[in-house]
Amino acid sequence: MREIRFDRFGGPEVLTLHTDAPSPQPGPDEVLVRVAYVGLNPLDYKLRDGSSGKAKELELPAGTGREMAGTVMLAGSGLDDAELGSRGLSPGTRVFGMRAPGDLRGVAAEVIAIGADELAPIPDEVPDEDLPRWAGLALAGLTAIASVHDTAQIQPGQTVLVHGGSGGVGQLLIPMVLEAGAERVWATGRAANAERIRELGATPIAYDAEDWEAQIRQETGGRGVDVVLDTHYHSTFEPSLDHLAEGGLAVALPTLADLTPAHEKGVEARVPQIKTGRDRLDRLVQGIRAGNYPLEVSQVLPLSEIAEAHRLLEDGHTRGKLVLDTSA
Numbered sequence: 274m275r276e277i278r279f280d281r282f283g284g285p286e287v288l289t290l291h292t293d294a295p296s297p298q299p300g301p302d303e304v305l306v307r308v309a310y311v312g313l314n315p316l317d318y319k320l321r322d323g324s325s326g327k328a329k330e331l332e333l334p335a336g337t338g339r340e341m342a343g344t345v346m347l348a349g350s351g352l353d354d355a356e357l358g359s360r361g362l363s364p365g366t367r368v369f370g371m372r373a374p375g376d377l378r379g380v381a382a383e384v385i386a387i388g389a390d391e392l393a394p395i396p397d398e399v400p401d402e403d404l405p406r407w408a409g410l411a412l413a414g415l416t417a418i419a420s421v422h423d424t425a426q427i428q429p430g431q432t433v434l435v436h437g438g439s440g441g442v443g444q445l446l447i448p449m450v451l452e453a454g455a456e457r458v459w460a461t462g463r464a465a466n467a468e469r470i471r472e473l474g475a476t477p478i479a480y481d482a483e484d485w486e487a488q489i490r491q492e493t494g495g496r497g498v499d500v501v502l503d504t505h506y507h508s509t510f511e512p513s514l515d516h517l518a519e520g521g522l523a524v525a526l527p528t529l530a531d532l533t534p535a536h537e538k539g540v541e542a543r544v545p546q547i548k549t550g551r552d553r554l555d556r557l558v559q560g561i562r563a564g565n566y567p568l569e570v571s572q573v574l575p576l577s578e579i580a581e582a583h584r585l586l587e588d589g590h591t592r593g594k595l596v597l598d599t600s601a
């Protein structure tokens with residue numbers, strides 16, 4: 274089968290398409306999935322270049338990719354037909370999901386073995402043309418749940434600033450924050466993405482065309498916001514600390530974010546920890562079915578062009594999600 278692997282840490286060129294990879298065997302609580310599309314995430318290139326904190330746990334050569342959509346083929350020895358059926362994961366079912374945080378095997382392959390609890394069925398009414406969106410849903414969606422609910426615990430009436438509102442996670446943070454009852458949400462992004470941010474329900478702040486700090490100061494009457502959800506972090510985290518209301522919270526998404534500047538100022542700051550599992554995936558399905566999470570896929574590239582996809586991702590200006598088609 275076809276599979277992407279890399280045998281050393283480095284640039285996108287270390288990603289190699291193998292056409293003769295052996296099909297994996299499912300463990301007792303795993304299912305075998307024929308992968309249709311793979312969603313890409315910044316974690317993919319941080320694992321590939323070795324800069325992720327998790328990279329030291331990787332055994333090379335390694336696979337790549339964390340989330341996908343595909344079709345259940347068969348189950349491991351611990352899952353009989355009745356068990357699979359009760360989970361809605363019978364062979365032939367279309368599913369989406371992501372690897373558990375401790376499972377560093379890739380998903381950019383024609384066939385993968387993956388824990389049954391890391392998958393959820395895609396509703397029957399979803400047309401196949403929509404599968405790329407489902408491939409890019411699990412990691413961004415579960416990150417948004419971890420950020421909005423577990424970490425920030427957004428309450429009705431709060432005001433929120435999202436940095437990077439049109440990115441993969443940003444496009445789910447905005448609707449989830451609004452769903453939780455936030456009174457007002459601002460989101461930064463380039464001017465080119467302002468309309469998309471507005472469609473998602475936030476007030477756009479074009480950081481490349483105006484002074485976002487002056488704008489947030491003016492629009493909050495100098496009070497600042499209750500919560501900052503910062504997907505960008507690099508140039509936004511420290512200045513954001515000056516735009517938090519008394520007792521406010523700064524949430525930085527990059528796992529290795531240094532929170533010291535916040536702590537030195539006496540500001541509460543946290544990094545969300547993603548949790549996987551069926552209950553959380555089902556929550557995303559409900560949100561999609563209700564029409565609340567209109568996640569956008571900006572580009573679908575062939576699996577064979579994964580290096581180019583990583584280059585695009587590393588630019589840091591992905592709109593919505595980048596997805597790979599394993600059949601091409």
Ligand SMILES: NC(=O)c1ccc[n+]([C@@H]2O[C@H](COP(=O)([O-])OP(=O)(O)OC[C@H]3O[C@@H](n4cnc5c(N)ncnc54)[C@H](OP(=O)(O)O)[C@@H]3O)[C@@H](O)[C@H]2O)c1
Pocket residue numbers: 314315316412413416436437438439440441442443461462463464466480504505508509526527528544545546547586589590591592593
């Ligand atoms: N803690 C966790 O468990 C967890 C889980 C998932 C992701 N993450 C991390 O979260 C971060 C975001 O992930 P993602 O998938 O959303 O990335 P992404 O899709 O690449 O989005 C990046 C976003 O940043 C915006 N951006 C770039 N420069 C900016 C600036 N100066 N000010 C404001 N926004 C700016 C871009 O918008 P423009 O194009 O408009 O500039 C883009 O929307 C990554 O670091 C990722 O590793 C953490």
